[in-house]
Amino acid sequence: MTITSERPELSSLAEQYAADGFVLVKGLLSKEEAAYYRQRSHDLLARLNRSDDPTWGAARDMADAPTKLQHLHDAQFYDAEFAKLLVDPRFTDVAAAVMGVDNVQLHHTKLFVKPPENGSPFPLHQDHPFFPHTYHRVGAAIFHFDDAPVEKGCVRVVPGSHKSGPRDHEAEGSYHLLEPAFDEATPQPAEAGDVLFFTYLTVHGSGVNTSDEARTTWLIQYRDPADPPTVKTHDWSLGQGMMLRGVDPTGRSAV
Ligand SMILES: O=C(O)CCC(=O)C(=O)O
Numbered sequence: 001m002t003i004t005s006e007r008p009e010l011s012s013l014a015e016q017y018a019a020d021g022f023v024l025v026k027g028l029l030s031k032e033e034a035a036y037y038r039q040r041s042h043d044l045l046a047r048l049n050r051s052d053d054p055t056w057g058a059a060r061d062m063a064d065a066p067t068k069l070q071h072l073h074d075a076q077f078y079d080a081e082f083a084k085l086l087v088d089p090r091f092t093d094v095a096a097a098v099m100g101v102d103n104v105q106l107h108h109t110k111l112f113v114k115p116p117e118n119g120s121p122f123p124l125h126q127d128h129p130f131f132p133h134t135y136h137r138v139g140a141a142i143f144h145f146d147d148a149p150v151e152k153g154c155v156r157v158v159p160g161s162h163k164s165g166p167r168d169h170e171a172e173g174s175y176h177l178l179e180p181a182f183d184e185a186t187p188q189p190a191e192a193g194d195v196l197f198f199t200y201l202t203v204h205g206s207g208v209n210t211s212d213e214a215r216t217t218w219l220i221q222y223r224d225p226a227d228p229p230t231v232k233t234h235d236w237s238l239g240q241g242m243m244l245r246g247v248d249p250t251g252r253s254a255v
Contacts, residue, residue: 021162022198103246108237119209123176137224156185
């Protein structure tokens with residue numbers, strides 16, 4: 001099945017994604033759904049009450065004062081409502097169309113809450129060095145469960161940056177880019193319900209949340225199951241290899 005010719009709106013998203021390395025899909029979830037998932041996200045993090053903070057070392061240098069970040073890998077293993085979103089065709093049809101494939105496989109998910117006033121930034125980086133794949137058919141979708149204006153530390157991208165392929169990152173273990181400068185990335189302010197799709201080669205990051213409200217997002221990292229990883233890494237993610245759309249034609253499954 002060729003998805004894009006059957007659904008012209010998907011073809012247009014795929015064209016933008018190919019040109020810019022990202023596309024912001026407005027209103028993929030309704031405001032009510034976004035509010036529902038926002039509440040579930042905050043309840044889940046409160047219930048688990050974990051104290052680890054994934055703020056990058058380099059992120060601490062980007063802020064004037066200490067920052068904080070709450071997170072959870074693979075929320076779908078703790079709350080079935082998140083599992084439903086993983087296979088929601090509103091998401092999976094776009095993920096397939098922008099990668100130009102029929103089949104979409106889970107890599108991992110990350111729930112992030114950037115707390116008010118000091119929510120941690122992310123330095124500019126590609127996701128590629130964390131889990132490199134052979135054909136680079138790997139992407140992310142960031143679901144916004146509340147509004148993310150610039151002052152809340154919305155995601156920023158460098159349009160077209162995916163075209164030059166993998167870049168050399170800072171020393172192994174830190175994985176951020178020294179160039180371009182953070183201010184050269186274009187902010188992608190989003191509203192509750194919007195979903196930002198981008199390739200794992202697209203240079204991206206995000207600013208400090210200086211607002212008086214939390215920024216709540218869920219990031220789903222997915223890939224074409226026919227694109228094998230080149231390095232065995234990040235294979236500890238719960239449920240990696242689950243099919244979100246279509247089939248795994250390789251029969252390789254998981255990592
Ligand atoms: O959520 C954000 O602000 C950015 C997250 C990000 O860049 C990442 O997890 O790789």
